[in-house]
Amino acid sequence: MLAIQTTLAAPLHAERSVTSRAQLARFLRGICLDIGADHYILVQPSVERGPKSVRIISSNWVFDALEDFGSEGIANLIESGNTTGVGERPQALTPETSPFLSTRERAGLVEHGHVELYCQKLSACGTMAFVLFSSHISGQIQPTALTLAHMKCCYGLAQFFKSNDNFAANDPLSERERECLLWVSEGKTTDEVALILGVSANTINSYIANAIQKFGANNRAMAIATAIRSGII
């Protein structure tokens, strides 16, 4: 009896248990309905695959649109700095006013009905992700509703990450490698880190070399910068 009551009392588009990818997709479709968006795509910047690459977690874009726009286009959009953090005023993007996209990418967006886009930055369980909402007519997405939905996306994603470790772990480093990088970022030299962790300096150097290789970085400084930027340390 109680269960029936809660279902009835719940708002129309509410999926509140987000543990599987099917539920995540349903949750995001519900949010699209709430804010007036036609399409969503949820991506994670991918450290392992190098710069300008993303990993798509969930999306209702048609395959052709994704192929035309490409994950590089999505990475360009994210890196252009036109993303909105939680609590910030949503910012609408249109293909015409996005000089950071190539002509082909812009044409691809318009052709597949992504006329107005909102790119929201999400942070859940220490991992960063981005969700892109789009509509085929401008003005259809409600910015006020989007601000609430933005927070809810963070909650949904946090629930999803808790039950799907492989997605949350956008961290290619081993615990030891992470520890080494953390100390190096605090200004410690190889010898000092060796002393702190109680292993030889050669071991420390090999941990750091591994981390540099995993990030595809040129040197230590770049590896540290990559690790800080992606929130690993």
Added chain:
Amino acid sequence: MLLEVSTLTEIPGFESEQAAAHQSPWLNKPASSLLATARNCQQLAVHLNADSFHVFFLVSHGETCRLIPATDTDAPGITQISKDLTSRGSESFALAIDEATQPLWWSSDDRIRPLTEEARHWAFEISPPSGAPHGVAFPVGLEHGRSGAIVFAGDAITVDENRLCEAHARCFSLFENVALHRAPDYAKLPSLSKRELECLRLTADGLTSDDIASALGLSVHTANQYLTNSTHKLNAVNRIHAVAKALRCGLIG
């Protein structure tokens, strides 16, 4: 003599601020002062039916972490609740906030539920920390590792699903304002020259001194000098440390 409501609105600044807050609840612009931000927090507390609000910074040292009071209902003073929540006995509370993305709630009375059933779905129940028998905590994490929480305490708090999201989103912008004014590490940023910042940024992108010199059209010695200067200014021990510090306090992106 008490001022009447109509006279209150005639006081310069009062009406305009109220009107602005009414038009755009998502205040994005930095508040003029810490006290103005505290007033905005108080408005949110009233909105949630809470007795008090408490803003904390979260500082982690390796495995342990602790909360530092930033401001609260008694601004510019500090309430007893803020002191209790940051005391030695409240480490588990700090840990819970450190790990959380979603709101946390607690109540020491089964009959009192600060969140509605739908809202509870997005939040986690924790055991009541000492000092505040009933409350809700909104964990906030900004870029460059700046994190903390805004806690609302009181036995009459009522928050539904939409209000939970709204309040949490507002906490992000409020916390950012508080961090601008209060955070010790971020407030006193050393002033680096444009060239020094450029060299640091290129170092973070993996360029060597030689690369930087040719990219900026300088000699290698000049590039090195810029990097040495910025290392001193940031009070860092070496170049990598300087890059890490500059990234963490947002001097370079």
